[in-house]
Amino acid sequence: MMAMDDAVRMERAIGSRIALATAVDVAHAAGVSQATVSRAFTPGSSISEATRDRIFRIAEQLGYQPNLIARSLTSGRSNLVGIGIENLRNPFFSETLEAMSLELAKAGLRSMLFTTRDDETADTPVQDVLRYRLDALVLVSATFSSGFASQCQAARVPVILYNRTNGDERISSVTGDNVFGARALAAFLIAGGHRRFAFIAGLEDSSTSRARESGFNAYLSEHGFAAPLRATGDFTYEGAAAATRRLLLSPDRPDAIFCANDHMATAAIDIAQFEFGLEVGRELSIVGFDDIQAASRPCYSLTTFAQRADLMVRATIDIIRGLRANDAPAAPVHRIINGELVIRTSARRPTRSAITASTT
Amino acid sequence: MMAMDDAVRMERAIGSRIALATAVDVAHAAGVSQATVSRAFTPGSSISEATRDRIFRIAEQLGYQPNLIARSLTSGRSNLVGIGIENLRNPFFSETLEAMSLELAKAGLRSMLFTTRDDETADTPVQDVLRYRLDALVLVSATFSSGFASQCQAARVPVILYNRTNGDERISSVTGDNVFGARALAAFLIAGGHRRFAFIAGLEDSSTSRARESGFNAYLSEHGFAAPLRATGDFTYEGAAAATRRLLLSPDRPDAIFCANDHMATAAIDIAQFEFGLEVGRELSIVGFDDIQAASRPCYSLTTFAQRADLMVRATIDIIRGLRANDAPAAPVHRIINGELVIRTSARRPTRSAITASTT
DNA sequence: TTGAAAGCGCTAACAT
């Protein structure tokens, strides 16, 4: 017996990687069966406290760590959640990612990160989702190929669209209240006495940008204003900077600009201030959407509609948990998380505030 | 045979999750052995082109995706790299994370994200690194418990410290040239005619902050200047804001502040400008380190020492690849990536520039 | 080039 153990050990030391102790090793050392070791590490399984303690002690001595890969193989659950994200330069996304990963960890789930660049197709990440048998996939980004989500659905991997939708009702989503928020901002700007509006859009095919735009436009039109000027900023700083230049050079310069998100709004403020010498909040009002951290900095002091990323993340995790709990292909969930208007100084304020009242 | 297939299908449909096709399924359908299917999906294994094509075709029909979990179990490699990161609010880190994940994907590796909060111990993530048999761990964050890295080393999981070191030479690291950069900034400030210096530190136990501080101080002292004033900003915006207030209220207000990173420098600029009404770059000079995107924005226009995150990430991946290629416990690697001084307007410029010459 | 067979380390019935 000793000889064999030595041989095994030898082999391991020579092998390409020195294997960690396995449940069998622990079992031998503890004089129990391997199944008992497994039980010791499975909460809620029937095992006497004495043996469990002994196994734990020996496991620690041997540096045993249960191999979760092997566990996944048998259990069919990987406890891995994919997070597809595209633009970490937008602080809203990096804040989201941090919160998401933290919350997933609390729920006992690990985060597998998929980043993409605009120019590449997202087929490789897709495959990985399936190939690693991820328990769920959260899509924060927009550039994943169209058939992607449905492919996952087919493979019974729950997909949750975060901060966007794709028109397919069968795919769960968590979004902010884009239409309400955009209307609230429109109301605020109208109440502030603005007359010539502009909108800086994100990516043209973004549901989020479109929802915000339509809410904004609808409110304006309902109150007798012409459709706003329009430029596209692609959700990037540079894109929004260029869009702002175009708008501010146009013959009928707007007196209020609504940017589809804060990230772009900071660009707009920079351009208005430093290239056009405008005093933002007096000569030109700029508002955004999200309430990223930079929005509260004095150099921006951005009036915006705050999204509750914390609640959005929580809702996402709730959905994942729900879908995991149910074995049946549960019905898709669509959660809309309320936000609120945050008034700072980047937009002229109304004298009297009948804002909330007129938001309906 | 048909009956059995049906039974199997039945079982699957009833089971908790509908299993994807396996290699056995494909093998049956293709009339080959399961091993052959495995070969078809293993690049470089000996298989005729005809059979591989046929297997691919059938695999596609069946929606087969090789189970990478199972592959990991046999191969002993997970192709997973852990990324430990703490503060995604610092743009340098989110930019790094994006680049890292993208580059890892190019190398065929997946990223598993570990985020931590200051208040929690990082033991849980540690366990996961071992338990998921990660191929490597990149530590961007600082708050992992001290015994952590050595525990991984013991388990033969290569650990790479990114943008920091921990004094243990046995652990690989990739850092910027902190001392050189800090000296370059000191030289620039001295050449600009500044006389009363201050330093805003990051976390006190951060090797990065300490290296930058000592480089800065050394250069100052070598040129006959007193040690700078000092305040701690903890690498956060709020911390740096508070530190700046303290410094600017001190009896001998500094005329130049070096912040241990750009993220804090933006806070310092905000406070100097908006709370103290100082014209940054004329009445008070502020410099940072990293060259994050915000540094080039007009509202900050920060003079800083640029870190090449792209090269740092590349170097990290090279190390991982090297360590993975070698089966032997390869010697730790310590890479220092050069950066460069980026001169903008947040610090008064020297009239003549003998900066580079005097940096040695 | 292909097949057969032996695991990888674990979970989960089924016995005892």
Add this chain to the structure above:
DNA sequence: ATGTTAGCGCTTTCAA
């Protein structure tokens, strides 16, 4: 409460 056994889906010798 514990042991026995049969897989999970793959890779990898070893034969043919």
